[in-house]
Amino acid sequence: MKRNVIKIVGISVYIVFILFSFITGFDPGKQIGKNFITFSVDMLKILPCAFILIGLFEIWVKKETVEKHFGKESGIRGYIWAVLLASTTVGGLYVAFPVAYSLYNKGAKLSVIFTYIGASAICRVPMTIFEASFMGIKFSAIRLLVSLPLVIISSILLGDYLEKRNYKIMEGK
């Protein structure tokens, strides 16, 4: 309750500050307001689609299917699927979190979930192509070949550790 109050106050102060800055022509405040708009627009281009796809996924994909491919019995295939799915993810981590949460609710295991999150940070295909065009293929290749195995290994360790402690992912916790 108390945290919500702090949040609402914080957001209100921010809005008032930005409005005030635009009225009085206070440059730092205007710049911050412009940053906010740029990033909001950027995310609004992606988020509605992402959430509609998540909604359709929730309706159509059976729990058994996810359990089979991403769950406890999936073995090494689960990680391969997670990386492939991650490579098609758009946006960034902020899209990966809700997707990961839906997968988890349908029975994916924790280490696969963490692999998916890590992989969607580092091996999204459009981003990697873009990166390679500026930094060179060697740069991108080293980054992928070093980070991907580390992501998978650390995800397995973290997943097992949490599984042993009966950790559950809960929305809004």
Next chain:
Amino acid sequence: MYYLYIVTVLALTLSFIANRKKTLMGIKIAVKKFINILPAFLTMLILVSIVLFLVPDKTISNCLGNSNKFIGMIFASVLGSITLMPGFIAFPLCGILLKKGVPYMVLSAFTTTLMMVGVLTYPIEKEYFGMKVTVIRNIISFFIAIIVALVTGIFFGEMF
């Protein structure tokens, strides 16, 4: 980005043909989930707008161009962790810095932490995974990024 729109429209159309009622239910779920997480997104956007003001591109260029590449790498990884920018801004910036002579390993530390470590996405990540796991995941990601940067340095002959 366009393929996201194409896939979404296609999926919606197919779903609608297959079962109207189910599709509407799916959209309802989508809206509900989106509204639930909206406050966290708002928090993140506010943080991003302030941090990007405090740490403009110029500051990033200056810090990454530090004459000592190890100090540059540490700066780069910290900056990459606390900022958030889309790839279409980050990579061109790094391309420019590369031409200015900033080592690959410094840029690698910057881009990899930018992608993997999310101090600013913390409000969202915390909503789904809780504080503890969020902190652990980000710390692990930070170290992975450092390892990636060091290996990059070795392969580009910048280490010694």
